[in-house]
Amino acid sequence: xxxxxxxxxxxxxxSWREEYGEEFRGLLEDVRPSWRVFxxxxxxxxxxxxxxxxxWLKLAAAMAAAGALIAGAISFTMPRNYVSSSVIRMTAxxxxxxxxxxxxxxxxxxxxxxxxxxxxxxRTSLAAIIQKPSLDLYKKxxxxxxxxxxxxxxRSDIHVEAFPPExxxxxxxxxxxxxxxxxxxxxxxxRELVTRFVEHNVIVNRNKxxxxxxxxxDRVKAHEARPAPAPPxxxxxxxxxxxxxxxxxxxxxxxxxxxxxxxxxxxLGILAAVARLRPRDGWKLAASAAAGLVLATALSLLIxxxxxxxxxxxxxxxxVMEDPLAIPPTVSAAERLREMAPEILSRENLERIILKPHLxxxxxxxxxKPLEQxxxxxxxxxxxxxxxxxxxxxxxxxxxDRYQAQMVVREFVTGxxxxxxxxxxxxxxxxxxxxxxxxxxxxxxxxxxxxPASLPESPVFxxxxxxxxxxxxxxxxxxxxxxxxxxxxxxxxxxxxxxRTSS
Amino acid sequence: MRFGCEVLVAFCxxxxxxxxxxxxxxxxxxxxxxxxxAEGDKHGYGIMLDVQQFAGVELGPGTLYGAITRLVECGxxxxxxxxxxxxxxxxxTAEGRTQLQEEMTRIDRVxxxxxxxxxxx
Numbered sequence: 001x002x003x004x005x006x007x008x009x010x011x012x013x014x015s016w017r018e019e020y021g022e023e024f025r026g027l028l029e030d031v032r033p034s035w036r037v038f039x040x041x042x043x044x045x046x047x048x049x050x051x052x053x054x055x056w057l058k059l060a061a062a063m064a065a066a067g068a069l070i071a072g073a074i075s076f077t078m079p080r081n082y083v084s085s086s087v088i089r090m091t092a093x094x095x096x097x098x099x100x101x102x103x104x105x106x107x108x109x110x111x112x113x114x115x116x117x118x119x120x121x122x123r124t125s126l127a128a129i130i131q132k133p134s135l136d137l138y139k140k141x142x143x144x145x146x147x148x149x150x151x152x153x154x155r156s157d158i159h160v161e162a163f164p165p166e167x168x169x170x171x172x173x174x175x176x177x178x179x180x181x182x183x184x185x186x187x188x189x190x191r192e193l194v195t196r197f198v199e200h201n202v203i204v205n206r207n208k209x210x211x212x213x214x215x216x217x218d219r220v221k222a223h224e225a226r227p228a229p230a231p232p233x234x235x236x237x238x239x240x241x242x243x244x245x246x247x248x249x250x251x252x253x254x255x256x257x258x259x260x261x262x263x264x265x266x267x268l269g270i271l272a273a274v275a276r277l278r279p280r281d282g283w284k285l286a287a288s289a290a291a292g293l294v295l296a297t298a299l300s301l302l303i304x305x306x307x308x309x310x311x312x313x314x315x316x317x318x319x320v321m322e323d324p325l326a327i328p329p330t331v332s333a334a335e336r337l338r339e340m341a342p343e344i345l346s347r348e349n350l351e352r353i354i355l356k357p358h359l360x361x362x363x364x365x366x367x368x369k370p371l372e373q374x375x376x377x378x379x380x381x382x383x384x385x386x387x388x389x390x391x392x393x394x395x396x397x398x399x400x401d402r403y404q405a406q407m408v409v410r411e412f413v414t415g416x417x418x419x420x421x422x423x424x425x426x427x428x429x430x431x432x433x434x435x436x437x438x439x440x441x442x443x444x445x446x447x448x449x450x451x452p453a454s455l456p457e458s459p460v461f462x463x464x465x466x467x468x469x470x471x472x473x474x475x476x477x478x479x480x481x482x483x484x485x486x487x488x489x490x491x492x493x494x495x496x497x498x499x500r501t502s503s
Numbered sequence: 504m505r506f507g508c509e510v511l512v513a514f515c516x517x518x519x520x521x522x523x524x525x526x527x528x529x530x531x532x533x534x535x536x537x538x539x540x541a542e543g544d545k546h547g548y549g550i551m552l553d554v555q556q557f558a559g560v561e562l563g564p565g566t567l568y569g570a571i572t573r574l575v576e577c578g579x580x581x582x583x584x585x586x587x588x589x590x591x592x593x594x595x596t597a598e599g600r601t602q603l604q605e606e607m608t609r610i611d612r613v614x615x616x617x618x619x620x621x622x623x624x
Contacts, residue, residue, distance in 0.1 A: 026589030027564050030548040044565020
């Protein structure tokens with residue numbers, strides 16, 4: 001015990017030991033050694049290091065090391081994540097009547113797989129998996145986070161990795177993995193995802209086959225000569241690796257934690273060094289941080305809430321074509337958006353939406369700005385239409401009222417759908433009735449709503465937690481600057497006192 | 504920025520540092536050490552035993568020397584020359600006596616008021 005106490009005593013700053021070390025050792029010889037004495041000496045050493053140590057760098061380094069140790073320890077208490085993974089492969093079936101190059105078949109399979117992925121990882125699909133009673137995922141998070149955020153979190157836990165085909169004609173394959181703290185659930189979720197891929201593929205293939213059959217039945221009736229060929233089987237989806245049972249879980253990013261600990265510890269060390277001369281300075285730092293927090297929180301409360309509603313739409317080529325086996329052309333969402341946007345985002349259309357009686361948007365802005373400017377602001381600031389992948393696009397609208405945000409996105413979804421149908425009709429209006437029907441499909445892409453307009457549950461702006469943190473940091477920084485400036489005054493004063501004492 | 508800092512420094516120096524200067528170091532161990540030294544010069548272990556005797560408070564070595572260091576820096580006590588470096592005695596200064604007197608008067612006022620109020624309650 002005596003050795004431990006001596007060790008703790010050696011942790012006092014060198015300058016202090018030079019002045020009081022001898023008599024302190026004498027005192028330690030007089031007192032009865034115990035754990036209590038050891039704790040008291042250790043606490044005294046730490047306090048003295050903070051209040052007396054003039055070497056900022058040393059103190060900051062010591063605190064950084066302590067921070068790294070604590071953060072490392074915390075990272076060991078974090079729950080492990082278990083990853084289950086599975087590999088699925090898509091093979092396009094060659095068509096005996098219309099042979100295609102291996103590259104074309106490969107492209108078709110890859111597109112088909114990407115399309116399935118978009119469907120299965122859509123908000124609706126993932127929300128259904130999360131809420132499935134047998135799975136009941138993210139239970140704790142669901143108490144405090146909106147479903148939209150939970151879905152986003154699940155998306156980040158799902159990892160889809162495509163294997164680039166080595167040679168032309170190699171089937172498209174992807175590895176799907178899912179990370180979750182519960183080993184059994186990680187596997188069960190992945191099973192569910194793979195099942196959905198397979199089921200979805202079956203449905204899509206069945207639909208294609210029926211279309212194909214109808215098409216050939218029409219042709220056979222018309223010509224009465226050729227027998228109808230058997231419908232193609234569509235793309236084959238194979239599960240190469242079934243969902244694996246996760247083995248050893250993946251822990252948190254310990255290196256990241258230790259780095260954060262070093263950073264935080266270093267910062268605290270600097271702050272402690274700033275407050276080293278008097279204990280009162282620590283209170284000043286805390287008071288400044290609290291003032292910063294209060295000020296920033298008050299400011300953030302003055303900023304009105306903004307909510308965002310989003311919807312995802314996908315463009316697919318028409319399914320009824322003259323030749324159902326022809327490789328469908330890729331539809332570029334960006335290209336199609338360029339065609340649709342001028343109409344949908346035209347000033348007249350946006351004005352119509354703003355002034356709709358049940359929406360009545362930007363009432364305050366309209367009172368002080370011309371409508372034209374309000375429309376411009378809406379277009380540039382609040383409305384965001386971005387392509388998602390190759391053939392889908394996302395519509396997001398930011399507004400202070402969440403219900404109105406959702407209704408506006410619904411308006412846009414309706415607008416895009418109507419525009420698509422109207423354009424197809426306009427192109428097909430000179431055709432015969434039958435031809436018109438076919439041409440209608442030919443002219444207009446199929447526009448599907450993958451994610452309907454969401455009802456935002458929490459505001460996306462302002463991020464009050466972040467603002468409050470910035471406030472704390474600003475308060476600490478301001479106080480540190482003041483104390484750094486004040487240090488020379490304090491030092492001069494301390495020297496004066498010492499001089500007076502010694503004289 | 505520099506001007507702003509200087510203004511803040513001036514403010515802090517006048518309000519926090521000076522006005523509350525006496526209060527900052529007048530923590531319990533400091534007060535007990537001053538009270539012990541008011542009787543006569545003592546070394547660290549002597550102070551520890553005396554405080555334990557008259558106040559029933561057991562000051563740990565770390566707490567005792569933390570307080571001694573602060574009191575010396577404030578000029579309220581000072582170390583005396585001694586041949587035995589391991590038992591260096593301390594003496595209360597005039598400034599230390601004044602501080603102790605003021606603090607005792609304040610505590611006395613608080614105690615009297617509290618006792619009076621307890622009586623009437």
